[in-house]
Amino acid sequence: xxxxxxxxxxxxxxxxxxxxxxxxxxxxxxxxxxxxxxxxxxxxxxxxxxxxxxxxxxxxxxxxxxxxxxxxxxxxxxxxxxxxxxxxxxxxxxxxxxxxxxxxxxxxxxxxxxxxxxxxxxxxxxxxxxxxxxxxxxxxxxxxxxxxxxxxxxxxxxxxxxxxxxxxxxxxxxxxxxxxxxxxxxxxxxxxxxxxxxxxxxxxxxxxxxxxxxxxxxxxxxxxxxxxxxxxxxxxxxxxxxxxxxxxxxxxxxxxxxxxxxxxxxxxxxxxxxxxxxxxxxxxxxxxxxxxxxxxxxxxxxxxxxxxxxxxxxxxxxxxxxxxxxxxxxxxxxxxxxxxxxxxxxxxxxxxxxxxxxxxxxxxxxxxxxxxxxxxxxxxxxxxxxxxxxxxxxxxxxxxxxxxxxxxxxxxxxxxxxxxxxxxxxxxxxxxx
Numbered sequence: 001x002x003x004x005x006x007x008x009x010x011x012x013x014x015x016x017x018x019x020x021x022x023x024x025x026x027x028x029x030x031x032x033x034x035x036x037x038x039x040x041x042x043x044x045x046x047x048x049x050x051x052x053x054x055x056x057x058x059x060x061x062x063x064x065x066x067x068x069x070x071x072x073x074x075x076x077x078x079x080x081x082x083x084x085x086x087x088x089x090x091x092x093x094x095x096x097x098x099x100x101x102x103x104x105x106x107x108x109x110x111x112x113x114x115x116x117x118x119x120x121x122x123x124x125x126x127x128x129x130x131x132x133x134x135x136x137x138x139x140x141x142x143x144x145x146x147x148x149x150x151x152x153x154x155x156x157x158x159x160x161x162x163x164x165x166x167x168x169x170x171x172x173x174x175x176x177x178x179x180x181x182x183x184x185x186x187x188x189x190x191x192x193x194x195x196x197x198x199x200x201x202x203x204x205x206x207x208x209x210x211x212x213x214x215x216x217x218x219x220x221x222x223x224x225x226x227x228x229x230x231x232x233x234x235x236x237x238x239x240x241x242x243x244x245x246x247x248x249x250x251x252x253x254x255x256x257x258x259x260x261x262x263x264x265x266x267x268x269x270x271x272x273x274x275x276x277x278x279x280x281x282x283x284x285x286x287x288x289x290x291x292x293x294x295x296x297x298x299x300x301x302x303x304x305x306x307x308x309x310x311x312x313x314x315x316x317x318x319x320x321x322x323x324x325x326x327x328x329x330x331x332x333x334x335x336x337x338x339x340x341x342x343x344x345x346x347x348x349x350x351x352x353x354x355x356x357x358x359x360x361x362x363x364x365x366x367x368x369x370x371x372x373x374x375x376x377x378x379x380x381x382x383x384x385x386x387x388x389x390x391x392x393x394x395x396x397x398x399x400x401x402x403x404x405x406x407x408x409x410x411x412x413x414x415x416x417x418x419x420x421x422x423x424x425x426x427x428x429x430x431x432x433x
Contacts, residue, residue, distance in 0.1 A: 030102025034273050035214070035252050037107055038129055039085055041092035042076045042431055048281055066220055066282045074159040076431055077110060082119075082128045084430060085110065087423030090132035094415055097136050104138050106130075107187055107214060107252070109145035109163045111174075116161030122174045123181075130182040137414070143187040143214050144178055146171045146202055151192045152230040163189075168198040172205055185212035191235045192223045196242060203244040212248055214273070215239070218261065219253035219284055236261035245270050253278075254292075255285040262288075266295045 001008045001017060013019055047069050080088070096104060110125045112118055119125070126142055133140035147163035150156055165171045178184055186206035188194040194202075199215070206213040218224055218235045227235045236257060239245050245268035252273045254265070265272065274287040 028100070031100045033096055033101050033104040034250075035107055035275055036092075036096075036104050037109075038089035038092040038104075038132070039076065039080060039108075039110060040073060041095075042080070042084075042088045042428060043072055046432075047072045066284060069282050071159075077162060078114060078159060079431055080110065080427070081430075082124055083423070084427035085125055086128040086132050087420070087427045089129045090135060090420050091417075091424040093133050093136040093138050094417055094420055097138060098415055102138060103140070104133060105141045105143050105185065105212075105214070106133070107143045107145060109147055109187075109189060111144075111165060112162045114162065116164070123178045126178055127181060139183075141183045141185050141212065142178060143185040143212070144171075144175050145187045145189050146198060147189045147193050148195060148198055149193060152226045154226075163193075168201045171198075172202065179209075179211075185214055187214045190216040190219070190223060191227045191231070191238055196231065196238065199239070199244060200242045203242070203249075207246065207248070212250065213244070213246075214250045214252055215244075217251035217254050218256040219279075221256055224256050234258060234261055236264050240264040240268070247271075253284065253287070255279060255287055257288065262291055262295055 001010075001013055093104065106129055108126055108129055111122065121127070123144075126144055130140055130142055145163070146165070146168065147160065148168075149164070150160060165174070175184060175186060186202050188199045188202050191199065203213055205211075216223075217239070224234055227233065227238060231238050233241070234257075236245075236251065236254075237260060239249075239251075245265060247269040249268065249270040250273050251265060251270055253275060254261075254272045257265075272287065272292055274289065276287070279285060279287065
C-alpha cells in the first residue's frame with residue numbers, strides 16, 4: 001500500500017483501504033537510472049557511428065574512440081545556455097519516464113558560463129536540471145561533479161572551462177548550497193580530473209553529511225596510466241589508500257580493474273555502476289560482471305543515452321563476453337557464476353541502484369518512497385492489487401498516453417512530449433543548425 005508517495009506496507013490491505021483490481025496488469029518497481037548525463041541527450045545520434053577510415057602507412061583504420069567522442073561532447077557542452085540545458089534535460093527525463101524509470105542519479109558537471117565564469121548563482125545550471133526532473137515527475141539525486149584539471153601533467157583544456165571550479169572548498173560550498181534545494185551526492189569526477197587532496201576532502205565531507213559518493217573509476221586505460229605515473233598505483237587502490245572506499249561509495253564504469261582492485265572494492269563493500277551501452281558505444285571495454293558478482297558486489301546501470309527495454313537486454317548480453325585486453329581476466333569456467341534469471345538480475349540491479357543513491361534498498365520497503373509502473377501482461381497476473389488509503393488517495397495510478405508510470409501516490413506522471421518538444425528542437429537548432 002502506498003499513501004502520499006510512501007510505501008506504508010506490503011501484504012493484505014488494512015481495514016478501510018480501497019482495493020482496485022489490476023486485471024491483466026503486472027505491478028513493477030520503477031527503474032532507477034543510476035548514472036545520467038542528461039545534457040548529452042543533445043548529441044545522441046551524432047556519435048553512434050564510425051568516421052571514414054584513414055590511411056596511416058600500410059594500415060587503414062577508423063580513429064574513433066572515447067577521446068574523439070569527448071570532442072563531440074565538448075561541442076555541445078560549450079554552447080548550451082541554461083534554457084537549452086533545461087529543455088534538453090527535460091526531454092531526456094521524459095524518455096526515461098516513458099521507459100519506466102522513476103528516479104535518476106544525475107552526474108552533472110556543467111557549472112559555469114561559456115567564458116568559464118561563475119553564474120550569479122553558482123548552481124544555476126544544476127538547478128535547471130533538477131527543475132526539469134521535477135517537472136517530469138522523476139525523483140532526482142543531483143550528483144554535483146567536482147572537476148579541477150585536465151589530468152596529471154596534461155595542459156589546461158579550454159573546452160573544459162565550464163566544468164572547473166577553483167578549489168575543493170569552493171566546490172563544497174556550492175554543493176552545500178545546492179543541498180538546500182534538492183537531494184545531492186558528492187562526485188569527484190575521477191583521479192584524472194581531481195588531485196588526491198580534493199578527493200580526500202570531498203569524500204570526508206560526504207561521509208560526514210551522509211551524502212552518496214560517486215566517482216568515475218578506471219574507465220579508460222589512459223586514466224589508469226596517468227594514475228600510475230602520478231601516484232604509483234591504480235585508481236581503485238589510490239582510493240583505498242585515501243580512505244575513500246566505503247559501502248556508500250560508487251565506482252562508475254570500473255572497466256579496467258585488476259584482481260587487486262576488485263579485492264579492494266570488495267573489502268569496502270563499494271558498489272560498481274556499470275554503463276554497458278556507453279562502454280559498448282565508446283569502445284571502453286566490458287565490465288567483468290562475472291567477477292564482480294562472484295565477489296558479492298551490488299550492481300547498477302545507467303540510462304543516459306538509451307531509454308528502452310533494449311537496455312536491459314544489452315546489459316544481460318554484455319555481462320560475460322570475453323574480457324577486454326585491459327580488464328581483469330579469470331581463467332575459471334563461467335558456468336553458473338552470473339545471474340541465472342531475469343528476475344534475479346532485476347532484483348539485484350534495483351537494490352544496487354537504490355542503495356547507491358541513498359534510497360530504499362528493495363522494491364517495496366515500508367516507510368520508503370514508492371515508485372511503480374504498471375505493465376499489461378499477456379499471461380494471468382495473480383494476487384496483484386492496487387490499494388488506496390482511507391483518505392481516498394490511490395497508491396498507484398495510470399499515467400498519461402495509455403503508458404502507465406507513476407511515483408506511487410499523488411498525481412500520475414504527465415508525459416507531455418508535445419509541450420517539451422519545441423524547446424528541445426530549439427536547443428538542437430542552436431547547437432547544430
